[in-house]
Amino acid sequence: MLNLLAYLIGLVSLVIVIPAQLPLLGAINWIALPIIALGVIIGALSSKDGGRNFCLVVLLIAAVRLMLGGGLF
Template identity: 50%
Template sequence: MGNIIAILLGVLVLPIVILGTIPFLGWANWLALPVLVLGIVAGQLSSSGNAGRNFCIVVGIIAAIRLSIGGGII
């Protein structure tokens, strides 16, 4: 069940992260990161698989790279 929740959270946050790659909209990634952390935790708690957790980690890495390129704000 946690794996499904993690996948759903990752899919819901992915458009926000994609929107955050546009210049001057990097602040959207700050909104996405806490939700991704919840997805990672939910995926970690599930014992059936780790696809949801891994998906949230990949989306989180994309958001973190974008934030580091923009200096954390832009």
Template identity: 50%
Template sequence: MLNILSILIGVFALLLGLPAFLPLLGWAWWFILPVAAVGALVGQLSASRTGRNFNLLLMLIGVIRLSLGGGIF
């Protein structure tokens, strides 16, 4: 059950993150990363690793996007 909740949190973070790939909206990842971190924490409490890994991947993508934009763009 926690794995499904973690995946749902990850999908929510992904939906929030899609517009953040547009130029000048990269700052939105500062708000999306904590959502993905909560999803990874919930996924860590689960017996399965799928939700945790999905959220960790989203966090990695967000950090790369922030680094490319200098943390702002």
């Protein structure tokens, strides 16, 4: 059950992160990062790894975008 919840949180955060890949919208990633962290924590509490790994991939996408934009854009 926690794995499914981690997938859902990852999906919601992915919906937030995808538009943040556009120029001048990179700051939206700062909103998505706490949600992704919550998904990683819930996924870590699960007995399966899928939800946690999905959240980690979304976290990687958001973090790389923030680094490329200098942390703001």
